[in-house]
Amino acid sequence: MTLKGATSNQACAACRYQRKRCTPECPLAPHFRPEHPMIFKNAHKLFGVRNILRILEQIDSNYKTEAMQSIIYEANMRDQFPVHGCLSVICDLQYQIRQAEEELYNVLTWLSFYKQHHVTTLSQNVDHGLLQPVLPILSCDNANVCINAFWLQETYKSSNSNQNEIYPFFDNTEG
Known part of the structure; x- marks a missing residue:
């Protein structure tokens, strides 16, 4: 599919999905590469284009890339796990942290035991x-x-x- 005034290779995945011309000032072009349309589809399904643009407008330019990575990750996790999304990953990481803290506590307890007695x-x-x-x-x-x-x-x-x-x-x- 070709777009008016632009070839299909020039349009970002967001503009290609919306079937509009991708300009060099497109705020979504750096984050949604044309070769990865599913990334944009997931983010669009979860957040919508207007909300993504609103988030990008409110954030300092230094943090836009990190914010978009977070949006893309959350959208992909929601696509993969429709019920819980990235909550399961967060819970797994919290469980690993708790296990590491308990192991550290046990090691420190044994060290103090050996030192004292x-x-x-x-x-x-x-x-x-x-x-x-x-x-x-x-x-x-x-x-x-x-x-x-x-x-x-x-x-x-x-x-x-x-x-x-x-x-x-x-x-x-x-x-």
Whole structure:
């Protein structure tokens, strides 16, 4: 399809969709490339051309590209997930943040525990080769069963016998 006074390669996806001439001053041309008409169709279906232009007029020119990227992303997510749109992505990211915060809290708790209660005991036992250091690494096997290294207690050789025993981490848990 050719437009009056312009070839189909010159018209942006917005002007091509609206079947009007795309001028060099077209505010939508930098954001809706002619080779991606579905991007404009999604944004048009969700927001409408008038609302998109109103948003672009109200925003400082430094933030127009970011605003259009946000509009396009939200429109594409709404097309992909009609019921929730980008809400599912937001909830997933918030869940990942919560998990990372909990893991950080656990690591900091263990670090403070080691610093307060076992700095001297651990350093003496490591010097004598009785205790292997615990690394906070999450290990997973082929069946997707994951084990946190903090859940395991290290064994040490008792000075009274040659058998391996569990190191008494929680003997002095009174606080």
